[in-house]
Amino acid sequence: MAALLIICLCVVAVSAVYINQVMLTPQVVPPSLQPREGFVAITVNIVEPSTNAAVTPTTPTFTIWHMANPGVFPINSKTDLISAANMAWATSVAAATTMSIGPGDNQHVGAGYKQYLVLAIYPGTTNYLQMAKMISGNQGLIVNSQVNIDLGSDGYPDPIFLVDITGQTLSPTQAVVTPLPLRAFVTLSDNTLSNNTPGNTDVAGAGAQSGSGVQNWQITVTTDNTGDSFVIGRVYLTFNDTQAYLTPKALTITAFDGTQTIINSPTSENIGTTSYMYYYPPSGNYRWTYNGLMMYRSTGSNTYVNIAWAYDYSFAGAGAGYGTNVFLYWDVIGPASNGGVITAYNDDVIINNWT
Secondary structure: OHHHHHHHHHHHHHHHHHHHHHHOOOOOOOOEOOOOOEEEEEEEEEEOOOOOOEOOOOOOEEEEEEEOOOOOOOOOOHHHEEEEEEEOEEOOEEEEEEEEEOHHHEEEEOOEEEEEEEEEEEOOOOEEEOHHHHHHOOOOOEEEEEEEEOOOOOOOOEEEEEEEOOOOOOEOOHHHOOEEEEEEEEEEEOOOEEEOOOOOEEOOOOOOEEEEEEEEEEEEEOOOOOOEEEEEEEEEEEEHHHOOOEEEEEEEEEOOOOOEEEEOOOEEEEEOOEEEEEEEOOOOOOOEHHHOEEEEOOOOOOOOEEEEEEEEEEEOOOOOOOEEEEEEEEEEEOOHHHEOOEEEEEEEEEEEOOO
């Protein structure tokens, strides 16, 4: 019995290694020996990232492009993409769209050739595209991505993906093409948020005091449904008295799943008697959805996003007047048009030495 148990454990261990090293390792498709021509069809199944359940988005757009310079990616501008084909969609599937592969789709690589197309996805007005899973969830097919090109000329960049079809069967005739399935991983946008409205902080001790502290805010999605998400576009703080008694330090944003974003060097600005500390983004347009931080309430995650702000304090005395009013602001970007629609939130606390 013990020997059988050991054998079973060994099989499980070997299987785990196989899954980790083979199934979870991105596939690298070798170049074809000769340029390839024919037809390939693309479908896109729209699914939830944690459960893979089908998702029906609102007014999404899927477009497949040929490349003016095959395989040269990231591209520099929209003119690097040619001959667009718009994909029809119904419920949770972008329907099969057939593309002809010709000499212009072959990139000479070493001793062979690779064939590429580019897929652009707009997930619609109610969903975010989870970029982190687009490559890992389409292994060997989607091999690269970028989010800095505005394809629609609306002022906001679109997520585009390099699709490697080198290892896929090309049909000699359009009539018998078998669709190549891709997946778009989308989360539901829910920008109705609440916070725990923490109380004021009175530093410890009597008389003049110096030291360090951390102020925490907990942000929740009001409905608290698993699968909800929001994107933080900007986080900053303001202080009255030009932060007379406080020295701002690092700010840490902890997502639902525990992933932390730490900003050590904020950008400061003084306007009158108010001091502004901009923590995120460090640069770039905060109104772009894909410049923001995705907060996704996946299965088994925490129920809140935590924002922790560290500071040093130095009070010359104690009592009335020895306090600084600190406002935390966080702006959330909606998915419509990949940016621009902002929902603004704030909360304030007083850090004082009144004892």
